Amino acid sequence: MRPDAVRLMTAHRSKGLEWRLVVVAGVQEGLWPDLRRRGSLLEADRIGRDGLAEPLTPGALLSEERRLFYVAATRARERLVVTAVKAPADDGDQPSRFLTELGVEPKDITGRPRRPLSVAALVAELRATTVDPRASDTLREAAARRLARLAALSDSDGRPLVPSAHPYRWWGMYEPTASEIPLRDRDKPVVLSGSALDQLANTCALQWFLGREVKADAPATAAQGFGNVVHVLADEVASGRTPADLAVLMERLDSVWDALAFDAPWKSAQEKEHARVALERFLQWHVMDRASRTPVASEHGFDVTLEAGPYEVRVRGSMDRVEQDAENRAYVVDFKTGKQSPTAAEVARHPQLAVYQLAVREGAADELFGGVRPEAGGAELVQLRQAAAKKNGGDAFPKVQAQEPLSGEWVGELLATAAGKVLDERFTPTAGQHCTHCAFRASCSARPEGRHVVE
Numbered sequence: 001m002r003p004d005a006v007r008l009m010t011a012h013r014s015k016g017l018e019w020r021l022v023v024v025a026g027v028q029e030g031l032w033p034d035l036r037r038r039g040s041l042l043e044a045d046r047i048g049r050d051g052l053a054e055p056l057t058p059g060a061l062l063s064e065e066r067r068l069f070y071v072a073a074t075r076a077r078e079r080l081v082v083t084a085v086k087a088p089a090d091d092g093d094q095p096s097r098f099l100t101e102l103g104v105e106p107k108d109i110t111g112r113p114r115r116p117l118s119v120a121a122l123v124a125e126l127r128a129t130t131v132d133p134r135a136s137d138t139l140r141e142a143a144a145r146r147l148a149r150l151a152a153l154s155d156s157d158g159r160p161l162v163p164s165a166h167p168y169r170w171w172g173m174y175e176p177t178a179s180e181i182p183l184r185d186r187d188k189p190v191v192l193s194g195s196a197l198d199q200l201a202n203t204c205a206l207q208w209f210l211g212r213e214v215k216a217d218a219p220a221t222a223a224q225g226f227g228n229v230v231h232v233l234a235d236e237v238a239s240g241r242t243p244a245d246l247a248v249l250m251e252r253l254d255s256v257w258d259a260l261a262f263d264a265p266w267k268s269a270q271e272k273e274h275a276r277v278a279l280e281r282f283l284q285w286h287v288m289d290r291a292s293r294t295p296v297a298s299e300h301g302f303d304v305t306l307e308a309g310p311y312e313v314r315v316r317g318s319m320d321r322v323e324q325d326a327e328n329r330a331y332v333v334d335f336k337t338g339k340q341s342p343t344a345a346e347v348a349r350h351p352q353l354a355v356y357q358l359a360v361r362e363g364a365a366d367e368l369f370g371g372v373r374p375e376a377g378g379a380e381l382v383q384l385r386q387a388a389a390k391k392n393g394g395d396a397f398p399k400v401q402a403q404e405p406l407s408g409e410w411v412g413e414l415l416a417t418a419a420g421k422v423l424d425e426r427f428t429p430t431a432g433q434h435c436t437h438c439a440f441r442a443s444c445s446a447r448p449e450g451r452h453v454v455e
């Protein structure tokens with residue numbers, strides 16, 4: 001015997017059956033009657049006993065649809081409810097002509113339903129009711145009982161049908177946990193990179209923690225591959241292993257490009273063209289007079305330990321290019337291949353450039369200057385994907401964004417803030433523009449799409 005339940009079916013399936021109450025939902029013009037020809041690909045509807053029959057004419061199709069609607073509507077013994085939506089604009093959804101043929105004046109219900117008619121919305125409403133201080137005790141208890149009934153439902157294999165109804169899935173009810181093993185040893189310097197500093201101190205510490213420490217970031221994308229290839233070629237030119245010749249660089253590019261996984265061949269071709277333009281700009285920049293600076297190293301690794309307030313911070317990384325300026329100072333260049341660039345104000349306080357300059361101050365470039373510590377003469381970002389302003393040479397040259405030699409205490413403060421967050425394990429989310437490409441949005445309490453995890 002069938003349990004008490006609502007049966008959902010098509011009008012065709014309802015033939016010969018009857019119920020006390022029948023709801024015929026979504027009786028919209030365009031859907032019912034549906035005057036498109038059926039089985040249009042194989043035309044199975046035309047197969048008859050004596051071969052292929054003529055396709056139904058629109059008139060015959062309309063009669064067929066009307067008969068079907070009649071079948072659906074006459075399944076009700078006591079009560080029939082027919083629903084349709086009516087958009088205010090004439091070109092929006094309109095009720096079917098069959099509705100008027102019923103001979104009953106439709107009842108308009110304006111506005112939206114209190115909640116979507118879905119299981120998820122029902123569970124959400126019941127959960128909210130169980131903790132709503134304005135609801136009576138009886139109502140709250142009734143909501144809890146219904147949740148328990150939903151949570152107990154399972155399919156024939158014993159799998160829960162409505163898992164979200166069970167409190168064990170309500171993540172927000174769990175007490176925060178604390179690890180017994182500290183993330184970092186307080187007695188050792190905190191190891192940070194320039195980009196980590198930016199995330200920790202300026203954008204979002206949670207993003208840093210999940211991406212860098214938990215290593216939950218998405219796998220490397222082709223965009224990162226693009227950057228790596230261009231960096232390697234720039235290094236080869238700077239170190240003299242490859243001549244500063246676009247044809248040679250393009251040959252080198254050809255030999256590795258196909259190893260980058262792009263979503264489609266057209267995307268690969270498009271990006272390769274961008275890579276060509278980036279390399280061309282790099283060459284223009286490489287051979288031009290850069291305020292009489294001369295290159296002294298490329299891909300120069302460094303590892304220095306700095307004092308930052310009460311902390312010691314060990315900064316490791318690699319400088320794309322170190323140059324010597326006319327005053328014998330060290331100037332650091334960082335090549336970028338991203339589509340966005342920071343604003344002038346952001347460059348003035350760009351943590352990565354500042355860390356390079358600090359590192360120079362602490363001896364990172366000594367060996368390149370004959371063992372004598374050079375002063376830091378500034379640093380710059382060379383945006384290879386972006387054209388310089390017209391007055392700086394236009395399209396053929398890259399956009400260059402320079403940072404003055406460091407002054408003031410701001411970098412030290414930045415380092416101390418970042419180190420403090422790591423040691424105290426304060427990884428609170430800070431929403432902003434950087435959320436756009438964040439892989440953790442769906443589980444982040446600072447974002448609407450992730451709030452369900454904690455609420």
Ligand code: SF4
Binds near residue numbers: 207430432445
């Ligand atoms: S979504 Fe935004 S706030 Fe949340 S972790 Fe990512 S960057 Fe931080």
